[in-house]
Structure formats: C-alpha cells, structure tokens
Amino acid sequence: MKLLFVCSRNKWRSFTAEKIFEHYDMYQVRSAGTEQNARIKVNAGHIGWADLIFVMEKKHERRLKERFSQEISGKRVIRLDIPDEYTFMDEELIEILKIRVSEIIEVPE
Structure with missing residues (x-):
C-alpha cells in the first residue's frame, strides 16, 4: 500500500510520518508539502501514486482538492488533525501519528 503524508512545508509533521512508516515493509511511503517553500512540494x-493520502489539517485537504481536483477524485483523503506545533521526530508527534494512523491502517508494534 502506498501512503502519502501531506503538511505545509514537509519539514516536520509529514516528514516525521514518512520516516516512521517507511520502516514497515507493507507500506511504500512519501511525504510532501502544500506551500511554495516546501521541502518537497x-x-x-504524488496524488496519482498514493493509495491513501493523510493530511495534517483541514487546510491541506482543501488545498489538495483545489489544486488537484481531477487527480484526487476517488482517492481516500484522511485528515489527522495534527496542528503545526511539533518539530521533526518530536516524541509526542510520533505517538500521535502512530495512534491516529492506526485507526485507519495496521501499524505493527
């Protein structure tokens, strides 16, 4: 299964998610950002590649629908509701990501 994680700048939240979930053999994982200055825009x-798209906030979901309306049609977009208040690989962020994502897909221990 191919997972795409999206936040604003792809420096903290989505990049942390990529680093966590890329270790699971059952997933291929990428991350990107919606802002002009994103690490990976x-x-x-990205949208076409992904089986599941996880966004951190409502604004990310809205931006994807605005910019990629055709590509995102029929794709499952899951909003994780994780605010931009964490840094890369923050322990609390890792825990929240694992909990929220495990509500949707299998996350091995």
Missing part, C-alpha cells in the same frame, strides 16, 4: 504525481 506536492504534485499530481
């Missing part, structure tokens, strides 16, 4: 290729 989300594009139509």
